[in-house]
Amino acid sequence: MAHDTPPVGSADESNIEVVKPRSWAAGVPGVLHSMEPALKQLGVKRTGRSMLSLNQKDGFDCPSCAWPDPSHRSAFEFCENGAKAVTWEATPITVDSEFWAEHPVSDLLGRSEYWLGMQGRLTEPVYKPAGDDHYHPVTWEEAFRIIADKLNSLESPNESAFYTSGRTSNEAAFAYQLFVRNFGTNNLPDCSNMCHESSGWAMGQTIGIGKATITYDDFAKADLIIVMGQNPGTNHPRMLTALENCKRAGGNIVAVNPLPEAGLRRYKNPQHVRGVIGRGTDIADQFIQVRSGGDMALLQAVSKRVLAAEAKNPGTVLDHDFINEYCHGFDDLAAHLELVNDDVVLEATGLRIEEIDELAERYIKADRVIITWAMGITQQKKGVATIKEIINLLLLRGNIGKPGAGASPIRGHSNVQGDRTMGIWEQMPPAFLDALEEEFGFNPPREHGIDAVETINQLTDGTIKVFMAMGGNLVAAISDTIVAEKAMQGTEMTIQVSTKLNRSHAVVGAEALILPTMGRTEIDIQASGKQFVSVEDTVCAVHGSWGKLEPISHSLMSEVAIVTRLARAVLGDSSPVDWAAMEANYDVIREHISHVVDGCEDYNFRVRQEGGFVLPNGPRDSRTFHTPVGKAMMTVNDLEALERPEGTLILQTLRSHDQFNTTIYGHNDRYRGIKKGRHVVFVNPEDLAELGLTDGEFVDVTGEYKDDTERVLRQYRVVSYPAARGCAAAYYPEANVLVPLTQMAEGSKTPVSKAVIVRLSRSAVQEALPAEPRDWAPMPG
Numbered sequence: 001m002a003h004d005t006p007p008v009g010s011a012d013e014s015n016i017e018v019v020k021p022r023s024w025a026a027g028v029p030g031v032l033h034s035m036e037p038a039l040k041q042l043g044v045k046r047t048g049r050s051m052l053s054l055n056q057k058d059g060f061d062c063p064s065c066a067w068p069d070p071s072h073r074s075a076f077e078f079c080e081n082g083a084k085a086v087t088w089e090a091t092p093i094t095v096d097s098e099f100w101a102e103h104p105v106s107d108l109l110g111r112s113e114y115w116l117g118m119q120g121r122l123t124e125p126v127y128k129p130a131g132d133d134h135y136h137p138v139t140w141e142e143a144f145r146i147i148a149d150k151l152n153s154l155e156s157p158n159e160s161a162f163y164t165s166g167r168t169s170n171e172a173a174f175a176y177q178l179f180v181r182n183f184g185t186n187n188l189p190d191c192s193n194m195c196h197e198s199s200g201w202a203m204g205q206t207i208g209i210g211k212a213t214i215t216y217d218d219f220a221k222a223d224l225i226i227v228m229g230q231n232p233g234t235n236h237p238r239m240l241t242a243l244e245n246c247k248r249a250g251g252n253i254v255a256v257n258p259l260p261e262a263g264l265r266r267y268k269n270p271q272h273v274r275g276v277i278g279r280g281t282d283i284a285d286q287f288i289q290v291r292s293g294g295d296m297a298l299l300q301a302v303s304k305r306v307l308a309a310e311a312k313n314p315g316t317v318l319d320h321d322f323i324n325e326y327c328h329g330f331d332d333l334a335a336h337l338e339l340v341n342d343d344v345v346l347e348a349t350g351l352r353i354e355e356i357d358e359l360a361e362r363y364i365k366a367d368r369v370i371i372t373w374a375m376g377i378t379q380q381k382k383g384v385a386t387i388k389e390i391i392n393l394l395l396l397r398g399n400i401g402k403p404g405a406g407a408s409p410i411r412g413h414s415n416v417q418g419d420r421t422m423g424i425w426e427q428m429p430p431a432f433l434d435a436l437e438e439e440f441g442f443n444p445p446r447e448h449g450i451d452a453v454e455t456i457n458q459l460t461d462g463t464i465k466v467f468m469a470m471g472g473n474l475v476a477a478i479s480d481t482i483v484a485e486k487a488m489q490g491t492e493m494t495i496q497v498s499t500k501l502n503r504s505h506a507v508v509g510a511e512a513l514i515l516p517t518m519g520r521t522e523i524d525i526q527a528s529g530k531q532f533v534s535v536e537d538t539v540c541a542v543h544g545s546w547g548k549l550e551p552i553s554h555s556l557m558s559e560v561a562i563v564t565r566l567a568r569a570v571l572g573d574s575s576p577v578d579w580a581a582m583e584a585n586y587d588v589i590r591e592h593i594s595h596v597v598d599g600c601e602d603y604n605f606r607v608r609q610e611g612g613f614v615l616p617n618g619p620r621d622s623r624t625f626h627t628p629v630g631k632a633m634m635t636v637n638d639l640e641a642l643e644r645p646e647g648t649l650i651l652q653t654l655r656s657h658d659q660f661n662t663t664i665y666g667h668n669d670r671y672r673g674i675k676k677g678r679h680v681v682f683v684n685p686e687d688l689a690e691l692g693l694t695d696g697e698f699v700d701v702t703g704e705y706k707d708d709t710e711r712v713l714r715q716y717r718v719v720s721y722p723a724a725r726g727c728a729a730a731y732y733p734e735a736n737v738l739v740p741l742t743q744m745a746e747g748s749k750t751p752v753s754k755a756v757i758v759r760l761s762r763s764a765v766q767e768a769l770p771a772e773p774r775d776w777a778p779m780p781g
Helices: 025-049 082-088 095-102 106-110 113-116 140-153 170-183 197-207 239-248 295-310 320-324 328-338 342-349 353-365 382-394 418-419 431-439 453-459 481-489 558-576 579-584 586-596 603-607 618-622 685-691 734-738
Strands: 003-004 126-128 161-163 223-226 252-256 266-270 286-288 367-372 408-409 467-471 493-496 513-517 525-526 528-530 531-534 539-547 651-656 681-683 696-702 710-720 729-730 756-763
Touching: 003 161, 082 223, 095 223, 106 618, 126 140, 140 467, 140 493, 140 513, 140 558, 161 170, 161 453, 170 418, 170 431, 170 531, 170 558, 170 586, 197 382, 197 408, 223 239, 223 353, 239 252, 239 266, 252 353, 286 353, 295 328, 295 342, 295 353, 295 382, 320 382, 342 353, 367 382, 382 408, 431 586, 481 734, 493 525, 539 603, 558 579, 579 586, 579 685, 586 603, 651 734, 681 685, 696 734, 710 734, 729 734, 734 756
Parallel strands: 003 710, 161 467, 223 252, 223 367, 252 286, 367 408, 467 493, 493 513, 651 729, 681 710
Antiparallel strands: 126 513, 525 528, 531 539, 651 756, 681 729, 696 710, 696 756
């Protein structure tokens, strides 16, 4: 059976243009691409109010990435993609009631993500009955009654699953997990399952916490920053300012990635003269173009060289005092690293020995080192083990728990980390569940729930009958697209809490509801007055977020109001929780948080302080490691090279510059030189020659897996690109169709989207696939 990609973000692919990739990021073009769409869609007044409030201490937190805010902020504390996210959410365009009569679900199913999002903001609850092909507007009371009747008809609460997107605020997330656990299940999959789950597993097991061990200010204090498996220029552009600060303070930066990325080459900071009329700042002092899946071998080779340098000059390289006092397992690690074979490493990494030696020398010379990483590391089969090797390398020289040094996973979705802190996890520890019981007087379920991948499995086999999502777009975000969509369409009811349409509103169960919610940009007024919410960034800083724009419709409900009203409808008088009080005044929720969530004591007071507060972090604050032995764990991890059969390539999925997660803002990726299209596959020119292909040809990209399913992307344009040899890349989420649901990182069960074995074959028809009907206005920029 063939699994072809469904429509996702397509424009008229026949008009695609390919030009030379950029060698720098941001600058004046970044400002223009930020402001042009905003001014055209929002107007001058709404644009000014929104952009000048974005990431300010009395404004709202960016709904895009989770990058932290500096203590001293400029008046323009936002990036191009943050501006696009705000424009996308704050648009005055709305979906009216007639839309649902004109567009049946079967029509929505054939539309792209781009088209769906461009229809505007959702403003009224809608319901699709079983057997009907249309959504119909309903009242909020009707929507809550329909959901309550369905949930209460289930034989077990475990026949339902409640997904969460990272955009959900701390207050909404806490209320949501409280409702779900009061209902009786721990089935709380979330977007972390698909991104940084590997970081949480590896760091939790080695240093006792799955969060960054640095602060924002540490970037400027570092002697060396090693950036692995990430593209800051597109995915978290404000990070480039932190990297620039490091360089201007005399630090060095090494980029480790299969593709050269413009933002890691040179940064033109548009807030400084040197970034407007000058050259800007060169970022990476060394670029290590590692083969996909080769990061673990590289790290082991560097650690081996650190030990060799210590053996040559005893007492001058390793931090023996730190290792002896704070670490466990050094002898076993050292013995294991002695066995690392350079020939195996070179084969796995595709590097030259001199490149590895240079990196090791840089690491040894630096007193303060930060290693930062993202999806290029976590979405590998050996993602957990690779991150453990990052921790090993840092521990050898005491690079945790001192200024300018530490481990820094970069979360890519605003408040994805805060949601976990608030209890959105299918495996919350007993201490958290005990605190919930003491605070609210009910016994939460203790059996672990299911993650995102297992949710799809249980939708497939019929165990899960009701699926609810607080934001997000699971069917587009998760691997094995066709399998995931079939699973979702086979369930009895799907419920989406959303601001705008996406594919998860078209791929639905027999019954389906959409509950429209307010955006983070909008003013939230409840019974007690104007409300604010709070979020946690990637370095554990918690701060408030105050909406500044009038809601696009006064019929909208906030996420908190939706959760609390639904809880009252489902649980009735049996619940000991005062849901109405939570809805009326979010201070009530925060007071409960202060009693339940470790580190959040006196939450209402501390979150109101300028800049908020920083959660405690044992490794960072006091070199305290909450592991079974009370020390940081140096671990032994067996290297397993990624096999690439002859005639195949290792493909990674990635975002374009005109998207955020599954949201497609436009069809250009100007840093990589792609215009007016997304159906491309990036391949090294030498690999193209070996495969007998040329730039500009159209190919079918087929996943090579030993099952009976053919997973294929049809008629993709080949782009000759300076990728690592043996590697290729294609855009997410379209390329998710190539990744089997069974291909997961060991331990974390994160989909392996950065090591997909594919075969390219020349398409029978040498032209782009026809586009969908083009009856919408493209977003400028």
